[in-house]
Amino acid sequence: MSSTITEPRSIAAPSPTYEGDFVLDGDLLLECGRILTRPVLHYAVYGRLNAARDNAVLVCHALSGSALAAVWWPGLFDGIVDLGRDCAICVNLLGSCYGSTGPGSVDAETGSVFGPEFPLVSIADNVRAQARLLDSLGIGRVRLAIGASIGGMQVLDWSILYPERVERAVVIAVAPLGAMGLALNHLQRQAIQGDLDWSEGWYPASRQPRRGLAQARQIAMLSYKSPQLFDERFGRNPNRNGEDPWSLGDHGSGLAGGRFDVAGFLDYQGERFLDRFDANSYLAILRTMDTWDPARGFRDAGEAFRRIQARVTFVGISSDWLFPPSDVRRLAETVRGAGADAVYREMASAHGHDAFLAEQGELVRLLDFGLDLGRN
DSSP states (O other): OOOOOOOOOOOOOOOOOOEEEOSSSSSSEOOTEEEEEEEEEEEEEEEEETTTTTOEEEEEEEEEOOSOHHOGGGGGGTOOOTTTOOEEEOOOTOOSSSSSTTTTSBTTTSBBBBBGGGOOOOOOHHHEHHHHHHHHHHOBBEEEEETTHHHHHHHHHHHHGGGGGEEEEEESSSHHHHOHHHHHHHHHHHHHHHGGGGGTTTTOOSOOOOHHHHHHHHHHHHHOOOOHHHHHHHTTTTTSSSSOOOSOOGGSSSSOOOOOOHEEEEEEEEHHHTTTTTTTHHHHHHHHTOOTTTTSSSSHHHHHTTTTTOOOOOOOOEEEEESSSSHHHHHHHHHHHOOEEEOOOOOOSSGGGGGGOHHHHHHHHHHHHOOOOTOO
């Protein structure tokens, strides 16, 4: 691993060819036993389907992403997706606040906002809903399904639940969440639910639990980065706005004072998140993330993974401690051991979990070896 951390280069993001809503006809029966009546999936399309409708690329987003893949992952269109050849489709997760049915939506059964009564929606529930959307577009099979983190969960479930519909799959930086990841998500929930403005989840849209949501985002940011990245970028430097960590607080108190630079970064990340995400949606998707088990509903993992027909590339990230590369490698080996065509690649990066966004060139290099992305 290089001791010098490279910063991501700026890439011009393409505009979607289409962005809109798909309303499922009828009910969506969820794994938890609840039903969503005529749920909405918000989605975006980049490029155009060819006459055979066999050039579709399914892009699956992570926790706080949206259907606008080019906004949160512009590098995807710089070496992986070629809009002269491909048609990329990204679907917003159920539970999100970016257009798909979520806690802020009106329950068609009651006529009231779901709020904290929004049901648990699994990764498999999302994939089944997405399959109905692709059916409506006349897409029987995707040439590539790709996603990282929760997006990778969706890709693997697609490969299991609809094996004949996925030609190639890229599963980046994900495995069933371990105890440390579950603990971090628990702390994020506690931060939100401990904010008095959460009001048991019935807060008005104009006054969400800002302090709790900001704290949750700060905890998440720790898991997305690496110690090496933080040391190189922030070290023990005072906050760059001039604060002095050795100063006394108001009235001479020693319990508070100026921040270190890393604290200023975390506070900034928490504050900017408030204008783009909803607390109940955050809680909903954390539960979706926590409960993912690709073998759920099967006798064992072998039965699930033997269904896979796609050529699957798993990518681990050397400095990722949210989804350690050893866990990703183990998942890849288990899938391969079940007879599926699966390979493991590892990104050598100090960027932590977010390396797939920060070091696009390395990701493209790995996928060129594993997928021959430039050739049909």
